[in-house]
Structure formats: C-alpha cells, structure tokens
Amino acid sequence: MRRLTVSLFWRIYLLNAVVLVVATISLVFGPVSVSTQPVFAEIIVLVIGLAALLALDGFLFRIGLAPLRRLSRAMTSVDLLRPVSRPVAAGGGDVGEVIRTFNAMIDRLESERGRSAARALSAQESERRRIAQELHDEIGQTLTAVLLDLKRVSDHAPRQVASELREVQETTRSSLDEIRRIAHRLRPGVLTELGVRSALRVLASDTAERAALQVDYTCDPDLPELDAETELVVYRVAQEALTNITRHARAERVMVSLDRAPHRLELLVRDDGVGMAGADEGAGLQGMRERALLIGARLTLDTPPSGRGTDIRLDIPLASAHPAAADTRSVTQESP
Template sequence: MSLFWRIYLLNAVVLVAATISLVFGPASVSAQPVFAEIVVVVLGLAALLALDGVLFRIGLAPLRRLSRAMTSVDLLRPVPRPVDAGGGDVAEVIRTFNTMIDRLESERGRSAARALSAQEAERRRIAQELHDEVGQTLTAVLLDLKRVADRAPDHVRAELREVQETTRGSLDEIRRIAHRLRPGVLTELGLPSALRVLTGDTAERTGLQIDYTCSPDLPQLGTETELVVYRVAQEALTNITRHARAERVMLSLEHTPTRVELRIRDDGVGMAGAAEGAGLQGMRERALLIGARLTIGTPPTGHGTDIHLEVPVDPQTTGAA
C-alpha cells in the first residue's frame, strides 16, 4: 500500500467512526448548545484525536524505524539494516536506503583498502630508506669516529667516545623505527612471533609490564589478515603508551573454531567518554577490510580499556600459523 493510500485510509477510518457516532449515538447539539452538550462534543473530539494518533503511529511506524536507522548509521560500525516488511512506498524507501548504505560501505571499503595499501607501501619505502641511507651513513660516521678517537689525545678521546655512544643510540632508534614501519619478522616468522617481538620491544622501551599469551594451534591466516591484526595490536599499544597512563597490559591471541580473537586490556585511565581519534578510526577501517569485528569498551574491573578484535576464519581451516 502506498503512503498516500495509507494516510488516506487512516483518516477515512476516523471520519467513518465520527459519522457513525453522530448518526447512531445519543449525543445531539441544540441551536444554542448547553454545557452538557459541549462536554460531550469535547470528549468525542478528544476520543477521535486519540484514535487518529494511534492509527497514524501504527501506520507510520516503518518510517520511524527508518529515521532511527538513519541517525545511527556509522560506516565504521555496521548495524543491522531496518526491515523492509510489507510493500508499498515505505518499504521501497527502506529498500532504497539499505541499498544506498550497502553501496557506501562497499565504496568506503574499496577506498580504505587503496589508502591503507598506499600507506603500507609508503611505510616500506621509508623503512628501506632509513635502513639503506640513514643507517649506512650513521654506520660510516661511527667508523670514522672510532678511527679518529683511536688517534686523538686522551683529553679529546673521552668526548669522542660520548659522541660515538650518542650516534650509536641514534642508529639503534632508527633501526627500531624502521622495524615498526616494516615488520620483517611478520613475514619471516609469522604473526605469533611478530606479536611477541612487538610486546617485548614495547615493554623494554616504555617500562610497561606486558603479559602476552598465544594459542599454540592458530589456523593459517592470509598475509593481509595477519598484517591487519598486527597493525591493530601495534596501534593499541601505541595509544596505551601515549594516553592510558597504564602500568600493566594483557595481550592475547586466541582462536575458536570460527574465529581468531585479539584482545588487549590495560589498567589505565580508560576512554572516559573521549572522542575516538584517528588511531582508533584507522583500527576500525582495517578491521572492516578483512570482515572483522572490533569492539572497544571497559574491562570487567571497571577501569582501563578493552580492545577486542574478532577475525572470522573458515571452520575447515587446519594447521598452525
């Protein structure tokens, strides 16, 4: 039924009810209405308006559901689509809206995939340049400093040794940056080992106590999926070290017959109603690329942040990663 006929028939029901009440009801109005007649008319009008409101609320309920769905749409957080039950204009509007959201999510997914692919390529390029250009230059500087220090007077040699240590520290930091930009261990040893190295480096660098656990029987994951899981864990640890003021972090990688679950919990200050920044939004975009579900909440302890990534896997998949 079209929206026009829906509204028309709802009003027709009200008018027919009013007509039947006037024809067959005991109420009547004199040329000079008395108080009792006015009361009857007012009560009748109130009853008709109430009936009209109830019928319209029932008839336009699908539009209200569509309106709530429109206000809650977030392409980074997919929600169930409104049901296009029945037929007519309202159902057609709901189907059109659902189709539009599907298309927007698909287009956003493709554009996010291109952007993240370009980002990973740029990270690899920068990491390569840091390793090949800056790293080799600093290594040459270290060798020159050692050669000069060996021939320098004693009172200058101590200062040159300090410069050597500063340069060596800079070289180590550049290597750590290059490693974070391009985690070679992920390709060489797999996701569990890459996460173990990531947590170890983060704990050593920041002083955080990080407890890492991993199921021994993880199924095989694709290269893109492993990279997404690694980047989500990396971004989560980065946010914790920058903002959470936490002392302890628990990172686990477990698996069930239907999914692989990455969970990161900390005992910091939590989100506290703060808006999500670019880091968390990037995590959501990466999760959507592989059809994963990312939830961010508060642990049962009541403080800190709980990040949970659920990656669906084929139940028939066997073998360890």
Template structure:
C-alpha cells in the same frame, strides 16, 4: 513537527470542522441541538480521531524505523538493515536505503583497501630508505668517529666518545622506527614471534609489565590477516603507552569455535568520554577488510579491553 503529527492534525482539523458544521451550521439533525445528538457526534468524532491516529501510527512505523536506522548508521560499525515493511513507496524507500548501504559499504571497503595498501607500500619504502641510506650513513659516521677518537688527544677523545654514543643512539632509534614501519620479523618468523617482539619493544622503555598468552597451534592465516592483527596490536600498545598511564598489559591470541581472538587489556585510566581518534578508526577500517569485528570496552574499575574477532580465518595463498 513529525510527519505523523502533521498528518494527524490535518485530519483532526477537517474532522473537527465537519463536526462543528453539523452542530452549529444549518445542516444539523435537529434545531436547536439536542444533547444526545451532541454526545453522539462527539463520541463519533473521538472514535474517528483514535482510529485515524492508530492507522497513521501503523502506516508510518516503517518510516520511523528507517529514520532511526539513518541516524545510527555508521559504516565503521556495520549493523543489521531495517526490515522492508509497509506498502508501496514506503517499502520501496526502505529497500532503496538498504541497497544504498550495501553499495556504500562495498565502495568504502574497496577504497580503504587501496588506501591501506598504498600506506603499507609507503611504509615499506620509507623503512627501506631509513635502513639503506640513513642507517648506512650513520654507520659510516660511527666508524669515522672511532678512527678519529683513536688518534685524538685524551681530552678530545672523551668528547668524541660522547658523540659516538649519541650517534649510536640515533642509529638504534632509526632502526627501531624502520622495524615499526615494516615488521620484517612478521614475514620471517611468524605472527606470535612478531607480537612478542612488538610487546617487548613497545613497552620495555615505558616501564609496563606485559603478560603474553599465545596459543601454540593457531590456524594458518593469510598474510593480509596477519598484518591486520599485527597493526591492531601495534596501535593498541602505542595508545596504551601514550595515553593510558597503565602499569600492566595482557595480550592474548587464540582460536575457538567462533573464530580467532586477539585481546589486549590494560589497567590504565580507561576510555573515558574521549572520542575515537584516527588511530582507532584506522583499526576499525583494517578489521573490516578481513571481515573481522573490533570492539573496545571499559573494564570494571579502570582499564580498557581491545578485542579483535576474526570469524573465519583465511588460508594463506
């Protein structure tokens, strides 16, 4: 039972008991009860109940708004704070809740930044080990296989050539994984070139046609902002290849008066009723680190649109 209903029923019980005592008890206006007096008491009782309900509704309205805010608050979807209203403890409670949200969002942003930074460092380390150790080992194996195949009998040579191709394919896959873990092209050639290489590498083997539209003159961005844009695009394209069953993908990056916009749309089966997974939550957390906003929308018909808006592009240091 809500607080409003409990208080109202309590007050109504007291008022009804008082009215009953006046009508039926020894303390009455007249004995026996006169009809006009009963009507007057009944009307007064109704008026008191209505006034009591109205006053409680007005007094408890800030608490109802606070309750709605508590049930809908999501730190991955920052929204407006409930307005501080009411008197005394009610206003203090709402103000305390807003302060708590500010603290939680700041703490989450700080902890997320540390976690994502550690994740990027670990990706860098793994990519370096794949390239320097496993990659060089497989390269040496390829050279040895070639040397053995050149001096092997014809029948064995054919089998060794097949082993060579399998090893070469494994080496290419390891290099591709290393590039996804650490996008060196992003640091060396810039964001648009890195996005172009990413779309080609991610979708070429899946039979998906990609249309790219990148503004020629983008504002200068910090490395952190570029990395967030790249990772959001990477996760979006990965989800499309794995889950969307799409045939066409459009990716655009441009700037206008409201900020920088990355849009990725596909003609796949859409979001449906599926809950957001760890990949999308990770995208939202990355967006919050640079003050950006990520939205996912179901397109008319089929397909999904991922929109990342960076309201204030930062200059690189």
C-alpha cells in the same frame, strides 16, 4: 527565530482530523442533519463518535508510519566505521521501498568506503616500506660510516679528545639503534617471515623494553592459518593499541592475547591505566576501525572487569579461514 517543525505523523494526522471535524460540524449544523434542530444527545453521540474515529485514526497512522520512525532512528545512528543492523523493510508500498532504497544506499557507501580504505591503507603500507628501506639503506649506512670514521679518528686523537669522541660515538650508535627500531616498526620483517604469532611476541618484547611496561603475551596453540591481509590487520591493530597505551594510558601492566573462539579469532589488548571514559576517539582508533572493516572484523572498546583501564578487542570471523597445524608456542613476555 527558531522555526517550528512538525513531524510527518502530526502533519497527516492533523489534516485528517480537520477533515473529520469539519464533516462532523457539517453533519450537525448543515442541511443534512439528524433532525431539523440537533438535540444535545445527538451532539454528544457525534462528539463521542468523532473522538473514537480520531483515536482509531491516530492508532492506525502510528502503525502505518512505524517503519519510517525506525528508518529515522537508523539514519541518526549510521556510522560507516561501526556497521549496525539495517531497518527491516516490512510490507510493501512506498514506505517499504524507501527503507529498501536506504539500505541499498548504506550498502553502497560501506562498500565504497571499504574500497577507499583498502586503497589508502595499501598506499600507507607501501609508503611505510619505502621509508623503512630508506632509513635502513641511506641513513643507517651513513651513520655506520660516521661511527667507523669516529673510531678511526679517536684511535689517533689525544686522550681527552678521544674521550669526547667516544661519547659522540655512543650518541651516534644510540641514534642508529633508534633508526633501526623505527624501520622495524614501519616494516616488521618478522611478520612476513614467521607469521603473526612471532611478530606479536617481538612487538610485546619491544614495547616492554622501550616503555618500561610489563607486557604479558599469550597465544592460543590452535590458531587457524590466516591470510596475509588478516595477519597485517591483527599486527597493526595490536601495534596501534600498544602505542596508544604507552602514550596516554599511564599503565603499569598490559596483556596481549590472541585466542580462538567458536567461529572467530579474538585479539585482546588490556591495560590497567586511566581508561578512556569521556575521551574522544583519535585518528589511531579510527584507523584501527578502518583496518578491522577491511577483513570484516569488529573492533570494540570496553572497561575490564577490574574497572580500571581499557579493553581493545578485535573479533575476526573465521568463515574463510583454513585449519593449520597446531602451533604450540605460548609466550609470556615481561619487562625485566
């Protein structure tokens, strides 16, 4: 059986209304009355007065409890991955104190989630570097040795066997190239050595080659100098966005741009695929949102003006950025 729930407003209002109704009835029929036998006109006046009091009472209660309604709406919309504005603690008293306490609680939760996400992502990056190193040093060297052994054996084998061995060599070489690509995606050395501009250009080129997509990459020549953490977040968000596009979007063309706007830096990844209407956000998008929070950025998903595909936009505030020398590189990378 479903339990009947009554809002706080109606609980207080109905209790107050009962008091007023009982007081009015007592005034009409009790010993303290306007006249010994109340006349109809007096009852009408009292009823009208009671109705006016109830209306005024309800109006005042609505005003007094409005902050609690705003707090209730804020509670239902809280998402630590998508920070929203806090309810205003207007006035003093208990209601204002409840709102201030709620805001302080959300601040603590967001701060703790940010620290937890930073630790988790730092551990993830360390594990990526370790796996990439092992792929390069262990498996890569082992496959290289296998290739050399296959070549040595095929040089002394009969023609038919040598032909088969060469096919095995090509398969092994393809596997070695794929392992190197995986290691590069796990640990983009170009990001550390040349910065996010060049790293994004290489990422666009690799995606175009691997997925047979047309990938256009442009970079604002007047970008500020970014710290290592911000560059890593920009790169990983672009990487995850391109990965999602190649897996799910069924797109033919992708645009990646890194531009400077007043007081912010904007990364935009736009595709012309099937879009995300009605689709649930997966772990990839949640990971991008967590990375965005680490640097105080905002990640949004929209539909492009064309009405097809998806815009993944990362807005990064530049309050703490330092101007850098102009980088005149602006590249358009397309698949052959």
